[in-house]
Amino acid sequence: xxxxxxxxxxxxxxxxxxxxxxxxxxxADADHAVTTEPGGIIAPPTFAQAxxxxxxxxxxxxxxxxxxxxxGKEATGIAPKAPGAPDDAPVGMGARGLHAEQHFxxxxxxxxxxxxxxxxxxxxxxxxxxxxxxxxxxxxxxxEYRDQGxxxxxxxxxxxxTTEKVVEG
Amino acid sequence: MAxxxxxxxxxxTYSEVLVEDLKRTQLVQYAGASGDYxxxxxxxxxxxxxxxxxxxxxxxxxxxxxxxxxxxNYVGDGRLTKFGVRFxxxxxxxxxxxxTAEVIEVREEDGxxxxxxxxxxxxxxxxxxxxxxxxxxxxx
Numbered sequence: 001x002x003x004x005x006x007x008x009x010x011x012x013x014x015x016x017x018x019x020x021x022x023x024x025x026x027x028a029d030a031d032h033a034v035t036t037e038p039g040g041i042i043a044p045p046t047f048a049q050a051x052x053x054x055x056x057x058x059x060x061x062x063x064x065x066x067x068x069x070x071x072g073k074e075a076t077g078i079a080p081k082a083p084g085a086p087d088d089a090p091v092g093m094g095a096r097g098l099h100a101e102q103h104f105x106x107x108x109x110x111x112x113x114x115x116x117x118x119x120x121x122x123x124x125x126x127x128x129x130x131x132x133x134x135x136x137x138x139x140x141x142x143x144e145y146r147d148q149g150x151x152x153x154x155x156x157x158x159x160x161x162t163t164e165k166v167v168e169g
Numbered sequence: 170m171a172x173x174x175x176x177x178x179x180x181x182t183y184s185e186v187l188v189e190d191l192k193r194t195q196l197v198q199y200a201g202a203s204g205d206y207x208x209x210x211x212x213x214x215x216x217x218x219x220x221x222x223x224x225x226x227x228x229x230x231x232x233x234x235x236x237x238x239x240x241x242n243y244v245g246d247g248r249l250t251k252f253g254v255r256f257x258x259x260x261x262x263x264x265x266x267x268x269t270a271e272v273i274e275v276r277e278e279d280g281x282x283x284x285x286x287x288x289x290x291x292x293x294x295x296x297x298x299x300x301x302x303x304x305x306x307x308x309x
Contacts, residue, residue: 012202019195019202020234021188026246037171038247045237045252049230052204060207070208070215077219099229103253157253 003054006116006145013043013112016050043110048145048154049102051118100138101159107152116145116153123157134164171245172307174275174282181272183243187235187290189265191227196262199231227260232299236290239268244284244305254288254301265293270303282307 010030017027022044025032033041052058062068067078110116123140130136138161145154188195196210205228208215216222233254240249260266267290274285284307290299 016202016234019199020231020238021195022234022238022241024238024241024246036246042247044234045241045249046230046234049205049234050203055204058204060205062206069219070206070212071218075214075218077215099256101253101255102230102233103251105251106249109247 002057002118002120003051004117006051006054006114006118008043008047008110008112008114008116010041010112012050012053013041013047016047017044020044020046038109038111041112045104045106046102047110048104048143048156051116051145097160097162099158100161101157103157105155107154110145110153114153115148118146119144123159130163132165136164137162171248172243172284172305174277174284174307174309177272177275177284177307179272179274182269183239184267184269185239185242187239187266187268191260191262191264191266193225193262196225196227196231199228199234203228203230205230224262227262227264229256229299232256232260232266232290233301235266236268236288236299236301240270240286240288240303240305243270244286244303244307248305248307249303250283250306251302251304253303254299256298257300258292258296258298260292260298264298266290266298268299273302275307282309 014028026036026038026042027044030041069076069078121142123142125139128136128138138159140157140159143156144152145156147153200206200211209220209222210225210228213225216225236254237252240252269289270286272284273287276283284305286303288301288303289297291297
């Protein structure tokens, strides 16, 4: 996820923790959080994924005045691609694209007040054949999240896959 | 409370039910919090008529997020150093997920103690939906 100003905020952490069903008060209650080992509110381990909110060109968020692939009066299916994205852009996307793997390495805890920026590097890509899904095209991206001081906070490696057929796993 | 290396044995397991009867509303909630509004997760008309799936399905990252709850409950706040998963089957509304962390290794590195875990999250049919690994810093 290419972002320049991922401002980590306590209210966003609280909402994210609710969405994953995590009732640990370290994500919502500052008074409790100061009594814990980290000494304050921290983000849950998968919170870096919410950087999508700060990615201007993110393809999976409706934007005012632009076509959206989801249904309105009609079921639609408008191609969910950002301008300039390659035809086989694998990560994210609509029907045939799926998230295959996600790996995080934590260099320190993410906390409210951090303003993170990312550098995104393409990783390897490879193909596999599956009876269930046809030809599978995998591709990897490595995203480094750094704070306002340039310190590395999280390294994320994501693998996306596009399948030839619908998979009803 | 952080875990203690002295009290851990390879093969130890820790399990939790991550969600019972997963609701479509939780998928909406996760879409809003994460910013991933891919309609395959929330839009029944799109997903059945256009994408060709039987119904909406969970974001892989929601399953990873829920598995992360078990993990931080087990190893303690702020102790994870690595967490990686593979999404091996889809998760559907109505699914009940159970996650398990198994101790693979307890080791010392630069004077610090680390715990390596193998992760498996299964649905109500005991079919794995997520497999993975994690590492946490633990006490001696």
